[in-house]
Structure formats: C-alpha cells, structure tokens
Amino acid sequence: MNTRVLSVRRDIQAEQKADAAAERERLGRRGTLVINLLSSPGSGKTSLLEATARHWAGRRSMAVLVGDLETDRDAQRLAPLVPVAQLTTGGACHLELPLVQRGLQALGDPAVDFLFIENVGNLVCPASHDLAEHLRVVLISTTEGDDKPGKYPKMFRTSQAMVVTKQDLLPHVPFSIEAVTEDALKIQPELNVLTTCAIDNSGIQEWCEFLEQQYQEKIESVYEPAGNQ
Amino acid sequence: MHERSLVQTLLNQVQQIVADDGGGVVKEIQVQVGDLSGVEPLLFESAFTELAREWFPQECRLVLDIVPVKAECRLCGQCFEVQDNEFLCPACGTGPVEVIQGDQVKLMSITVDSENSVSGAKS
Ligand SMILES: [Zn+2]
Numbered sequence: 184m185n186t187r188v189l190s191v192r193r194d195i196q197a198e199q200k201a202d203a204a205a206e207r208e209r210l211g212r213r214g215t216l217v218i219n220l221l222s223s224p225g226s227g228k229t230s231l232l233e234a235t236a237r238h239w240a241g242r243r244s245m246a247v248l249v250g251d252l253e254t255d256r257d258a259q260r261l262a263p264l265v266p267v268a269q270l271t272t273g274g275a276c277h278l279e280l281p282l283v284q285r286g287l288q289a290l291g292d293p294a295v296d297f298l299f300i301e302n303v304g305n306l307v308c309p310a311s312h313d314l315a316e317h318l319r320v321v322l323i324s325t326t327e328g329d330d331k332p333g334k335y336p337k338m339f340r341t342s343q344a345m346v347v348t349k350q351d352l353l354p355h356v357p358f359s360i361e362a363v364t365e366d367a368l369k370i371q372p373e374l375n376v377l378t379t380c381a382i383d384n385s386g387i388q389e390w391c392e393f394l395e396q397q398y399q400e401k402i403e404s405v406y407e408p409a410g411n412q
Numbered sequence: 413m414h415e416r417s418l419v420q421t422l423l424n425q426v427q428q429i430v431a432d433d434g435g436g437v438v439k440e441i442q443v444q445v446g447d448l449s450g451v452e453p454l455l456f457e458s459a460f461t462e463l464a465r466e467w468f469p470q471e472c473r474l475v476l477d478i479v480p481v482k483a484e485c486r487l488c489g490q491c492f493e494v495q496d497n498e499f500l501c502p503a504c505g506t507g508p509v510e511v512i513q514g515d516q517v518k519l520m521s522i523t524v525d526s527e528n529s530v531s532g533a534k535s
Contacts (some may be wrong), residue, residue: 189433189522195422195443196517277414308414311450336497337450337515369498373508 199313203280206315210298212406216398217298219316221338223331224304226324227348229257230381231390232299236264238384238391245297248286250278252303266290277308280315297394306335317401318394324349325356329363332370339370346390350380415455416463418517423467426522436526440473446514448481448494456517481514 194200210217220228232247239245246266249258258269268286270278283300300316302309321342323331326349332339339345345367347360364376377393379386426441445451453476460474481494487507494514501507 185526186439187433187436187524187526189429189524191425191429191519191521193425193519194516195418195425195519199421275414275417277417279417307450311414311418333497337448340448340499340511340515369500372499 196311196313199280203313203315206280206284207317210315211317211402213294214402214406215295215298216318216394216402217300217314217316218318218320218394219300219302219309219314220320220322221302221306221309221342222304222322222324223306223327226304226322226327227381228301228304228322229260231322231346231348231379231387232261232301233264234379234381234384234387235299235391235394236261238387240264243297243391243395244293244295245299246290246293246295247299247301248283248290249301250282250303252276257301266293266295272303276303276305277312278302278314279312283314296398306331306338310335310338310341318343318397320344320346322346322348323363325352325358329358329360330366332363332366336370339367339374342371342374344375344377344393347376347378348381350378350385351382413455413459415451416459418451419456419459419463422460422517422519423463425519427467430522430524433524434526436524437470438468438472438522439470439525440475440523442475442477442520442522444477444479444516444518444520446479446481446516448511448515449517451517453478477520479514482512483509484512485509 222228236245247261248268248270250270250272251257252272252274255269258267261267268289270282270286300314319342321338323345360378367374375393377386377390379390426438430436430438445453457474464472482491483494483499484491485501485504485507488501488504490501490503492502499509501509
C-alpha cells in the first residue's frame with residue numbers, strides 16, 4: 184500500500200469565479216450593467232424594481248431575472264413593466280451562474296442597459312456566489328432591525344451599495360439609519376448608502392442616478408473610451 | 413444551506429484531481445474555511461458526511477482548518493487580523509483594505525492510498 188499526499192491549495196470556487204468573470208466581461212462589453220440585488224425576504228426588492236422601471240420608462244432599458252424558491256408572484260408583478268424571467272431554484276437558498284445564464288437565454292439575451300438579478304431572499308448563501316454582476320446591492324428594510332450588518336458580514340463586505348427601504352415607516356419602528364450605516368461602513372468603508380421608499384417614490388431618483396453613474400463608471404468609461412463622449 | 417452545493421463542488425474537484433494523478437482511495441481531504449467565507453463549518457461537515465458516503469466507498473476523513481480573516485491596507489501596506497468585523501486599518505485608520513485571507517473555502521490537500529506505487533502517471 185502506497186500513501187501519497189496531493190497538495191492543491193486552491194479556492195474551490197475558482198472555476199465558477201472565472202466563469203462569472205467571463206460572463207461579466209461579455210455583458211459589460213455589449214453595454215449591460217448587471218446588478219445583483221440581495222436581501223432578506225420581504226425587504227422590498229420587487230417594489231424597488233417596479234419604481235425603478237416606472238422612473239426609467241422610455242429612457243433606459245432594463246430587464247429582470249427573478250430568483251424565487253417556488254412561486255412566480257414577483258415575476259408576475261414586474262412583467263407588465265419590463266422583460267422578466269423567472270428563475271425557480273426548487274427550494275435552493277441561492278442562485279448560481281448557470282441558472283442566471285438560462286434565464287438570460289429565456290429572455291433572448293436582450294442588450295438592455297441594466298440587468299437586475301433579484302436574488303433569493305437570504306443574506307447568507309447568496310453572498311458566496313458570483314452571478315457575473317458588476318454591482319452588488321444589499322437591501323435592508325426599516326422593519327427588519329438595524330443589526331443586520333454585524334450578523335451577515337460577508338454580505339455587507341462584498342456589496343458596493345446598501346439601500347435602506349421603507350423609509351416611510353421610520354417613525355413607527357426602532358430603526359436607526361445612522362446606526363446601521365455606521366455598522367455597515369466598519370465592514371465595508373466604501374459602501375454607498377441610499378434610502379428609499381417605493382410608496383411615495385422618495386429616494387428613487389437618487390437610486391436611479393446612482394445606477395446611471397455606476398453605468399458610466401463601469402461600462403461606458405471601461406468599454407467605450409473613444410466613442411460616445 | 414449552500415454548504416451542500418459547496419461540498420459537491422469540492423468532491424467533484426477531488427475526484428478529478430485524484431483521477432488525473434493516477435487514481436486511488438481517498439482517505440483524507442484537508443479544507444481551509446475562512447471566517448468570512450460564508451460557510452458554517454458544522455453544516456459543511458454534515459453535508460460532507462452525507463455526500464462522502466455516496467461518493468467514496470471507503471471511509472474518508474474531512475479535516476477542516478478554520479482560519480481568521482486577514483486584510484492588507486491598500487494605502488500603507490499594513491497587514492492585520494480583522495477583529496469584530498472592523499475592516500479599518502489599525503495603522504493609518506484611513507486606507508481601504510483588501511481581504512487577503514479568510515474569505516474563501518480552499519482545498520488544501522488530498523491523501524490517497526493506492527495498491528501500487530504510482531510511477532510515470534504524471535506527464
Ligand atoms: Zn493603512
């Protein structure tokens with residue numbers, strides 16, 4: 184009997200990360216900014232996307248891939264406004280790149296300005312999976328408590344923006360925007376913080392302007408340095 | 413519970429690496445799990461126990477090495493261990509920091525038993 188030890192020392196997700204990087208490059212090159220939206224269930228991802236679609240109607244093109252455990256209810260809400268495809272995980276707690284690519288194919292791989300991926304409601308598992316996004320945004324609603332960043336550090340560490348939703352409820356809930364911002368910035372000092380309310384539309388314009396600025400920085404100035412100035 | 417899908421990814425790679433190296437019976441797999449990897453070690457171990465039974469006919473041990481999060485300041489170059497999720501440079505206090513350890517699940521090594529000594533298996 185011969186025993187040998189094979190030394191590997193490799194990130195087990197290296198291959199998936201490389202696939203995601205290639206897909207990100209492909210989508211960026213043809214002018215699509217991909218945004219991965221993550222949050223707990225019920226924090227208002229679909230409402231934010233509805234408000235975004237209304238704000239941009241006729242000016243900016245967008246499509247949405249909706250990740251859901253079982254139902255297509257969120258996709259049905261968005262369908263009248265924008266191209267939308269449902270990604271049903273069959274109970275899995277997160278999305279992975281092949282499912283996203285299948286969803287894109289189902290939509291006919293549209294060359295929209297913004298492709299949103301509405302991830303499964305969960306702040307743990309989705310943090311570990313690169314879906315070819317250019318921008319990772321974590322949502323936190325005022326109804327769910329302001330102690331989320333410390334509980335889910337990986338999610339906040341890997342995000343570039345945090346959107347506080349349901350701002351209109353602030354007078355009625357024990358939630359401090361200052362406290363949650365301070366905690367989140369310790370984990371990710373470069374985090375952009377935005378506050379919105381999809382019911383009265385407050386903060387939606389700022390949110391859309393932030394995305395347009397990200398589009399400029401991550402797509403236009405990277406892939407078309409000579410043209411479209 | 414994405415630990416199951418990570419363990420599946422891991423076992424796929426183990427099989428591939430061992431096959432490429434001439435095959436044999438996998439006895440032990442060493443894995444490094446960072447505190448910022450998003451992996452719950454207990455869930456990872458139980459997913460391993462469950463899946464390894466399907467993948468390997470013989471007993472295969474999982475050795476998990478949990479490593480702390482380390483970061484490096486992009487401004488002043490200071491390396492430090494991240495405590496209490498504070499990603500602030502302790503030296504200059506201002507620099508953006510980059511995580512250099514602890515945000516991954518890494519396959520470190522595989523111990524393999526084989527009947528014959530492997531000779532000429534590698535090109
Ligand atoms: Zn520093």
